[in-house]
Amino acid sequence: MSESSKTEAFYKKLKEQLYDTSSWPSEYLYKFIxxxxxxxxxxxxxxxxxxxxxxxxxxxxxxxxxxxxxxxEMKDPETVIVKYKEVAEKVEGVISL
Numbered sequence: 608m609s610e611s612s613k614t615e616a617f618y619k620k621l622k623e624q625l626y627d628t629s630s631w632p633s634e635y636l637y638k639f640i641x642x643x644x645x646x647x648x649x650x651x652x653x654x655x656x657x658x659x660x661x662x663x664x665x666x667x668x669x670x671x672x673x674x675x676x677x678x679x680e681m682k683d684p685e686t687v688i689v690k691y692k693e694v695a696e697k698v699e700g701v702i703s704l
Contacts, residue, residue: 618688625684635687637677638704639694643670647698651675654693 625631637655641647643666652662652675660679667673681687694701 618691622684622688625687631683632680634678635681637675637679637690637694639675639677639698640702640704641673641675641698642700643667643673647701648673648675650698651677651694651701654690654697655679 639651641651648664655662655677658679660677662678663676665674665676681690691703695703
């Protein structure tokens with residue numbers, strides 16, 4: 608199975624789980640880990656700009672990584688996945704939790 612099809616299978620399963628476990632619109636908590644890089648952090652913040660998102664960042668103990676938590680009201684699971692894909696496309700090396 609190619610990496611692309613694994614990714615699509617993951618998003619399909621996530622969408623099903625989100626429909627099963629939440630009523631929409633709903634608040635959704637994104638969590639990302641990035642290497643300490645102000646540009647990457649700002650890019651994530653910009654992706655969620657003007658959405659009423661509450662964004663919290665925490666630097667790792669050694670300062671090598673930044674955890675970015677984004678709590679935001681989302682319309683439906685499709686829009687949740689669109690944002691995951693946008694972050695993955697624009698922020699190199701991001702880890703989505």
